[in-house]
Amino acid sequence: MDPLTIVLLLLLTIIVIYIIARGIIVIRPWEVGIYIRLGKFVGILRPGVHWVPPFISVVHHMDLRTQVVDVPRQDVITRDNSPVSVDAIVYFRVVDPRKAFFEVTDYRAAIIALAQTTLRSVIGDMELDEILYNRAALNAKLRKILDEATDKWGVRVETVEIREVEPSPRVKKAMEEQTSAERERRAAILRADGEKRAAILKAEGEKTAQILRAEGERMAKILRAEGERLATILRAQGEAQRLRILSLGAASLHSHALTAMSLETLKAMADGKATKIIVPFEVSRLVEALSAYIGKGVREPQIPQVDLEKLVKLIGEPEKILGKIPSYEELSVEVKKAIEEAKKRKPTPTELSREEKELLETLKKEEKT
Incomplete structure (x- = not known):
């Protein structure tokens, strides 16, 4: 084979391989890929x-993954006239390669510009x-x-x-003061809430x-x-017993004894530092009785002694008249029993005094309010 022919065949093979590879x-x-031919x-x-x-033929490659563009920072005036500097990030992806290639020159630059104006x-x-x-809400909008x-x-x-x-420095300072x-x-x-509580x-x-x-004072x-x-009852009982004893004992008293008792009474009344002037109701009879008792100047009639047996038959036995005199132990037991009963007894609301009732009503009103 001619060498020239071999060279031409080799050159033709290289050209075909290049065309196929291209x-x-x-x-x-x-x-x-966006396939465009002629x-x-x-x-x-x-x-x-x-x-x-x-x-x-021309094939343009187009990425279908989610892409990110950074919207440049820009100064914006809000509705309440507050200047702020704001920037954003937009995440997007191509869903229709044909429109993204033929409907807009550069969809990335278009999205950035549109995001800037929309954000403003x-x-x-x-x-x-x-x-x-x-x-x-702002991001969603x-x-x-x-x-x-x-x-x-x-x-x-x-x-x-x-x-x-x-925000601007002046606005930030105002916000700090507000905070x-x-x-x-x-x-x-x-x-205030703590003080109230x-x-x-x-x-x-x-x-x-x-x-x-109030409960303690009432008790x-x-x-x-x-x-x-109880003390009043006991004093009354003692006074009654004393009077009974005096009524029995006075039956056998002699006039001299009565005179001596009168002197003792005057002595007791005169006892003390204060100056006292005592004028008895029957002064003449008292002087006469004293002179007769001391000087024996006047002969007093003799009062015969009272026969106790006849007196008992006349008025009765002393124990029946005087009654039973309680001992000290019996009185102590009775007083202790009365005190215990008073402690155990719980008074009803009707026993409250008017001041206690008003106090309870006032406290109830305060609880309701």
């Missing part, structure tokens, strides 16, 4: 190995407090607006996140103490009244 297109799993859209190349006629308009319609404390706008580009906006909202004032207000409320507990303690004191009055009643 037409091989590899589409990776996360992307698709300026006309032919179709979408899916992941895998494809061959297209070289020199007359949305924040301009909100107040600063709403932006700071309602970040989730931005995502909805961007998704509706990019739907004609074949792009779906998945998430929009406001990364940072920074400090709010904390001071809460502290004052907590202190302390006052309530103190009032309840005073109420309980007053009830206990003490009951016990004193019971003791005075």
